[in-house]
Amino acid sequence: MFKKKIRVSSGVDRLDRQLGGLFIGDNVVWYDNAGSLASIFSLNFIQESQRQNKSLIYITFDRSPRTLLEDLGPLAENQHLTILDCFTHGKGDGSEVFSKFYQKDGAQWPYQIVRINEPGNPHVVSEAFYKLHGTLTGDVRFVFDSLTGMQDLWGGEEAIRKFYSHACPRLYELDTIAYWIMEKGAHSERLRASINQIAQVAIDLSLNRGKSALTILKADKRKPDALNRPLVYWNDGLDVVFETETGKGGNIDLGGRVKQLRNRQAMPQKELAALVGVTPSTISQIESGTIYPSLPALFKIAQVLNLPVSAFFQDRPTAADQVVFSGGGTRIDLSDLPKRDVTGYRLSPADFDADAEPYLIEIVAGKRLSAHFFIHKGQEMGYLLEGRLELKIGNRLHQAGPGDVIYLTSDLPSQWKNTGKDMARLLWVKIKK
Numbered sequence: 001m002f003k004k005k006i007r008v009s010s011g012v013d014r015l016d017r018q019l020g021g022l023f024i025g026d027n028v029v030w031y032d033n034a035g036s037l038a039s040i041f042s043l044n045f046i047q048e049s050q051r052q053n054k055s056l057i058y059i060t061f062d063r064s065p066r067t068l069l070e071d072l073g074p075l076a077e078n079q080h081l082t083i084l085d086c087f088t089h090g091k092g093d094g095s096e097v098f099s100k101f102y103q104k105d106g107a108q109w110p111y112q113i114v115r116i117n118e119p120g121n122p123h124v125v126s127e128a129f130y131k132l133h134g135t136l137t138g139d140v141r142f143v144f145d146s147l148t149g150m151q152d153l154w155g156g157e158e159a160i161r162k163f164y165s166h167a168c169p170r171l172y173e174l175d176t177i178a179y180w181i182m183e184k185g186a187h188s189e190r191l192r193a194s195i196n197q198i199a200q201v202a203i204d205l206s207l208n209r210g211k212s213a214l215t216i217l218k219a220d221k222r223k224p225d226a227l228n229r230p231l232v233y234w235n236d237g238l239d240v241v242f243e244t245e246t247g248k249g250g251n252i253d254l255g256g257r258v259k260q261l262r263n264r265q266a267m268p269q270k271e272l273a274a275l276v277g278v279t280p281s282t283i284s285q286i287e288s289g290t291i292y293p294s295l296p297a298l299f300k301i302a303q304v305l306n307l308p309v310s311a312f313f314q315d316r317p318t319a320a321d322q323v324v325f326s327g328g329g330t331r332i333d334l335s336d337l338p339k340r341d342v343t344g345y346r347l348s349p350a351d352f353d354a355d356a357e358p359y360l361i362e363i364v365a366g367k368r369l370s371a372h373f374f375i376h377k378g379q380e381m382g383y384l385l386e387g388r389l390e391l392k393i394g395n396r397l398h399q400a401g402p403g404d405v406i407y408l409t410s411d412l413p414s415q416w417k418n419t420g421k422d423m424a425r426l427l428w429v430k431i432k433k
Contacts, residue, residue, distance in 0.1 A: 005221065006139075008177065011048030012041060014242045015214070018231065019201070020222030024139045025172045028201040031184040031192065037205035037212060038181045040235045042143050043075065045179055047238065049141045050078050056141040057129055059084045061091065061149030064098050065113050068145075079110035084129055086119035090153050120153050122163045130170075139175050147182035147195075157191045168198045206230070211292060214242075236299065236309040243313055257312045259287035261305055264357065265332060265346070266374045266430070275304040306332065306346075334361075334373045341367040361426040363389070369416040379431045382406045387424025390417040 007021040022028065030038040049056045058081065060068050065085050069076045092098040102115065114132065118124040133140055144150075151160045164180070171178050184192070184204065196202050202217040213230040232243035243254070262272055269287070273280040276297060285291045293301065302309040334344040347358040361373055361382070374380075384404050391398040391406065392415040399419075400406055406426075408414065418424040 008052075008139075009048050010041070011044030011046075012240045014233075014240065015041070018226050018242075019216055019219055019224050022177055023200070023221065024175050024177060026200040027168045027171060027178045027180060027198070028203065029180045029182065029195055029199045031202070031204045031217075032181060033184045033204070033206040035183050037207060038179075039071070040238065040240060041205075042145070042179055042181065043072070044238055044240065045141070046072070046075050046081075046143065050075065050080060053080060054138060054141055055080045055082070055136040056143065057082050057084060057132060058143045058145065059086060059125070059129060060145045061086045061119070061153060062146040063087060064092060064101065066098075066101050069111075076111055081111040082132060083111065083113045084125075084132070085113055085115045086125060086149075086153075088115055089117050090119040091149065122150075122154055122159060126163065126167060133174060133176070139177065142171065142176055142178035144178065144180045147180055148186045151186070157188060160187075161191055161194050164195055165198055172200070212295075234295065234298065234309055234313070236302070239308070239310060241310040241313050253289065254292070254312055255287045255289040258283075258293075258301060261307060261311065262287075265305060267305070267333075272301070272304060276300045332359075337369055337371065337373070340364070342369055342373070344373060355431070357430045359428045359430070361428050363387070363416065363418040363424045363426070365418050365420060365422055365424070367418055372414045372416075373428065374430060379407075379409055380429065381408075381431070382426045382428040385425040385427055387418060387422055387426075388420035389424050389426070390419045391415070392417075 005023040005025070007023055009016050010019070010022050016022075030041065032038040046056055046058075058068070060083060063071065064087050065083060068083060072081075075081070088094065088098045088101075102113075114128065116125060116128055129142070147160055147164070150163065151157060154160065154163070168178075180195075180199070182195075196218055199218065200220040204215040204217055206213050206215070211232050212234065213232050215230045216224045216227050219227070234241050234243070262269070269283045270280045273283045276283070277300065278297065282291070282297075286293050286297075298312070299309055302311070332344045332346050333339070334342055341364050343362045345360040345362075347360060359373075363369065365387075382405070384400050384402055384406070386402050388402075389400045389406075391400065393408065394413070398406075
């Protein structure tokens with residue numbers, strides 16, 4: 001009798017949309033060209049499984065339990081997680097360095113760690129996780145962290161092919177979802193072809209010139225929007241952001257977005273370059289599209305601009321789509337003014353395009369500012385919420401109290417002083433040309 005397939009999430013929304021989601025019964029093979037790219041997708045899969053209170057068995061060949069727990073972080077503290085340790089008596093060779101983890105009660109609730117004493121025997125390993133699966137309920141999830149590690153331990157590709165060809169169909173019938181990770185360059189085309197034939201889903205992960213790319217090679221019983229087409233992506237923590245979007249031709253102009261967001265904060269290229277730790281020429285080349293920023297450089301640019309890295313890859317919502325925005329009230333640097341004397345807050349999201357940009361400016365009592373808040377050629381105006389200010393433009397002094405409106409062209413040299421006894425707060429707006 002035909003059984004309807006149940007669709008579930010991988011934990012990465014854009015991957016779900018590109019792939020068409022995961023089905024209960026899927027064996028998902030990740031071909032990792034760099035050896036470290038698949039972990040972010042595994043972590044999202046684990047997090048999504050825990051959100052649904054699903055049991056997950058993690059079979060580790062390449063990492064000691066202590067290292068794995070550190071890599072999992074808060075995800076390790078979950079009663080639905082079981083780790084099968086094939087490392088300690090495998091690559092760890094039973095060394096006291098790794099065995100003492102158990103002597104010090106490292107395998108403690110809420111998670112469970114089961115040490116496999118004969119991980120060099122594929123039959124022992126498979127029987128261990130099948131036996132454990134029999135004690136659990138529901139659609140159990142699996143992560144096999146390294147088919148490559150299995151091959152190193154079991155002595156060749158034929159052992160991997162035989163193990164996988166038996167385990168994959170059985171896990172399918174047991175209504176599980178399993179992630180299988182392997183280093184692409186460590187295996188032959190013949191083995192990969194054999195694995196692809198059996199797996200329900202196959203995904204390739206590559207890294208070239210600082211750009212990570214995901215390519216869906218196979219997806220049974222669904223029609224991926226991007227089959228065999230590389231999709232450039234970035235990850236910021238557990239967030240995975242894709243550079244391209246289905247239904248939108250071409251790539252996002254990353255350099256143009258960096259320039260746009262930098263300009264909205266009135267930050268010169270030279271200042272951004274100094275804060276990121278690169279030359280002004282590098283920032284100029286990034287913004288013109290001549291070069292592509294490295295991952296560390298892009299994360300640093302996002303940090304300096306007080307933005308999530310995803311802001312560089314997202315189109316701005318239109319007013320018809322969104323009227324309430326998060327990301328306002330972000331503290332910013334004001335030109336070269338001393339941070340101890342004046343503080344600025346951007347009230348609108350940095351990636352929001354409008355005809356005016358509102359800010360809250362706070363000036364400490366008795367402090368004098370030798371320059372204007374922003375490097376900006378254009379009209380500006382402000383409303384003094386509280387306190388008293390003295391504004392000097394050229395040789396003329398202007399006094400302002402609560403409720404007064406200040407209007408000026410900011411390219412005129414100006415100096416400010418808080419003449420009151422308390423903090424002066426000013427609502428300030430830059431008007432775009």
